[in-house]
Amino acid sequence: MPDPSVFLLLTAIAFAAGFISSMAGAGGMLTLPALLWAGLPPIAALATNKVQSTLGTLSSAWNFFRKGHLELKPLLPSFVTALLGACLGTWTALSVGNELLALLLPVLLIAIGLYFLLAPKMTDENRQSRLSPAQFACTAAPLMGFYGGFFGPGMGSVFPFLLVWLLGYGLRKATAQTKAMVLSVNGVSAAIFIVGGHVVWSLAIAMSLAQVVGARLGSNLVISRGAALVQPVIITVTLLVAFKLLVLP
Numbered sequence: 001m002p003d004p005s006v007f008l009l010l011t012a013i014a015f016a017a018g019f020i021s022s023m024a025g026a027g028g029m030l031t032l033p034a035l036l037w038a039g040l041p042p043i044a045a046l047a048t049n050k051v052q053s054t055l056g057t058l059s060s061a062w063n064f065f066r067k068g069h070l071e072l073k074p075l076l077p078s079f080v081t082a083l084l085g086a087c088l089g090t091w092t093a094l095s096v097g098n099e100l101l102a103l104l105l106p107v108l109l110i111a112i113g114l115y116f117l118l119a120p121k122m123t124d125e126n127r128q129s130r131l132s133p134a135q136f137a138c139t140a141a142p143l144m145g146f147y148g149g150f151f152g153p154g155m156g157s158v159f160p161f162l163l164v165w166l167l168g169y170g171l172r173k174a175t176a177q178t179k180a181m182v183l184s185v186n187g188v189s190a191a192i193f194i195v196g197g198h199v200v201w202s203l204a205i206a207m208s209l210a211q212v213v214g215a216r217l218g219s220n221l222v223i224s225r226g227a228a229l230v231q232p233v234i235i236t237v238t239l240l241v242a243f244k245l246l247v248l249p
Contacts, residue, residue: 046152049152
């Protein structure tokens with residue numbers, strides 16, 4: 001367990017991550033690097049991050065559902081294929097081990113940061129879909145589920161982009177639907193890590209509570225402000241994380 005000052009810092013970062021993730025889905029880009037910098041082995045960092053982010057996502061997903069912005073039925077097939085992908089991704093992460101993950105994680109974080117910097121601007125308006133829900137369930141959903149199980153940070157921001165680009169959703173609707181998708185993927189991945197005994201529970205519990213509070217505040221802002229707020233938050237956060245990984249020791 002980290003010393004008290006690091007413990008408090010990680011808890012504060014989790015609050016900020018819950019706030020940001022409910023809006024832009026990039027909270028894991030704060031918490032996972034923070035856990036790695038605190039000295040946790042990569043698998044323990046991934047496991048602890050999954051548990052605390054799952055509870056944070058549950059808070060924002062419930063808030064979207066309670067206020068009528070979450071429609072689960074159209075994406076039910078995608079839930080199933082994403083869950084299968086998440087199981088395979090988590091199993092792959094456990095099979096790879098700490099040494100290779102320590103090399104892969106910074107590269108993945110930087111790649112996701114660059115993606116968000118270059119991503120096209122999105123709006124709250126619905127548009128023409130490129131795929132049917134069934135086609136989405138057979139292609140994008142399992143791939144994102146695998147990514148979420150294996151790694152995770154940025155998943156909550158890539159998913160809304162795919163829902164906008166492939167299914168024609170407006171960004172506010174896509175953000176709400178994403179919370180349920182991410183909750184299912186992170187939930188099954190967290191369960192696998194828990195069974196394997198990889199979670200640092202003292203950190204997971206404290207960070208989860210902070211995530212829940214931050215996620216509730218952030219999801220209320222998405223409901224009231226929409227795309228005008230979401231995408232600038234994504235870009236700002238990912239640039240800061242990429243800068244930290246590339247430049248700072």
